[in-house]
Amino acid sequence: MNEISDAPTEVTAQHGERLHISGLFIGFVSGLPQLLFPLLAAVFGARKSDNPALIPIMIAAVLAISLFFRWLGWRRFRYHVGADDIRVEKGILNRTARSIPYDRIQDVSIEQKLLARMMGLSEVKFETGGGDGDDATLRFVTLEEANRLRALIRARKAGEVVAQDVPHMAEPADAETIFAMDDQRVFILGIYSFSLVIFAVLGGLAQQFDFLLPFEFWDFKRWAGLAEESGVSVNTLNGVGITGHLILAFGAFTSLIFIGFATGIVRTFLREYGFRLTQTTKGFRRQRGLFTLTDVVMPTHRVQAAVVQTGPIRKRRGWHSLKFVSLAQDSKEESNYVAAPLATLDELWRISKAAGIAAPDGDERLRKGAALHWVIQWFLFVPPLLIAVGALVIFAHAPLAPTLLPLLLLIIVALLLLLDWRRYRFGLDDQQIYLRRGWWRQKLTIAPQLKVQSVEITQGPFARRYGLASLKFGIAGGTLEMVALPLSTAQAIRAAVMEKVAAVAYSAINQSH
């Protein structure tokens, strides 16, 4: 298992490791849904013939063929850990050989889905930060082998000389847990994750598969008929009186709320159960998940900025979340690395400090934006709305009074802009840039000035007239835009940041220490 040849110029069939054979079974089981159509085709094909025994034979044949090709694929798959790269060779007819230099490997992630976890296997992904997600995946190897590979690549990347035998380190000795969530914390997070998404999903499913249902899903008369069969009729409903209606409405509302909370709690438990963030010499390591365990490492030097988020309700309880901005993608849904989904500010600043980002200490002198910026935005809403109202009155001969209703929109927009203006703050101190925005999803972004890639000052035609400008910072993996600054302030901030940035090369800040 641990052989490392000196000059692996080419992987041959004798070289390299095979994946774990049990992975075949996992792939077979998880691939069953894809076999649905071949199976259906087989069954329908066999139905025409007279022999009823043909159907099970056809099903068995489809399954056997699938298993056979999976086995062929497994036989033809080899990976090899070389001196400079990982090589993967695969393909039954079309052979592909991929080489991934250690230099380019950003991270190694280990994932254990439910089935794999029961069999002690895991999926190893080598992430290179290339645009296309499919870099190289080993599906599946034993957890031990996965940990060995990760330790090996980390060691290689750090430029250490690796002995022939790398110790199986499931847990680096220097790891220190800096944040963890117990079940109670996960439960609280679940409550805040109230979601009615299940109705959208059920509705979508009903629409997709309504041909499978024995009745029209959207046929309300039929639902009413079903209710009547079980003794509830429209007439009895009408007979219950106003109090009864209220009770029924209240019941419906409560169950909706209940389902919303239940969805949130279940989803959160699935994702965040056993959340643990540890700090190792290489960076942060996060483990979480109930059935699907994920284990993702973020090297400290790749953290480009910190995002602290909260909402109006959870803020009262002092709960915030912390994410790190970086070029690597955490998952499909989350572009930033979630370092703490629900934490107090004390816990949170401790984590960000470990990433080299300090908490605001009062030096940053957070400033408000020029109110004029929001006033201009409001005025930009007025002409289109007036034109729309005018067009309605003139061309559609609509009566004037109801058409004025859209003008209420102006008031709503004004309120939203007012809230936005009240929350918005920007500032900088010697080392970092600060930006706070959002009255519902309140977000504070902190970026070290050294990680800024470029700075742009922009002015639209209106802002220009009033001497206002926006300041856009290019950050790897994120954006940071200050708005509503006087032009001179924008220029001063840019000059200060550029003095810091230009003095240090990018390659220097991107090295691990």
Added chain:
Amino acid sequence: MNDDNLPELTPLDPAFITTSRIATALGLLPFVIGAGVLEFARLLPPGSFLVPMLLIYGFVAYTVPARKYRHWGYDMGTDRLRVVRGYMFYSDTIVPFGRIQHIDVDQGPIDRRYGLAKLTVHTAGNHNSTVALPGLAHTNALAMREAIRAAIRQEML
């Protein structure tokens, strides 16, 4: 739009006016042809398509490039590149050499006739991941590229 503590901007090569006139004129030609076809169909009194179209065409293809040229500018510092452009939508970008990932020098067919080139620098940032500076004399663009490369290499040492 210059503030006091920033150095004067270098204008682009004047040939940029010509090349962008040619490029705009070619790009808008289909519209003129379209107007000519409509004119030929005699839907409205003669000249009601072609005359306004030609006026707009002349303005966009002749006057606008000269104005655009006046609002472009750059400053090549010892450790940073500054690119300024636009009047209605003004933008003023600074990229430190230390953050440049790679550099392109492009030359289109029109550019080549007039000895111009476009310099593009790439950064790792999501915003402004590319900053382009068109209308440079080709030799000048190459010299700038070499200067930036030298600056980056020096930083690496």
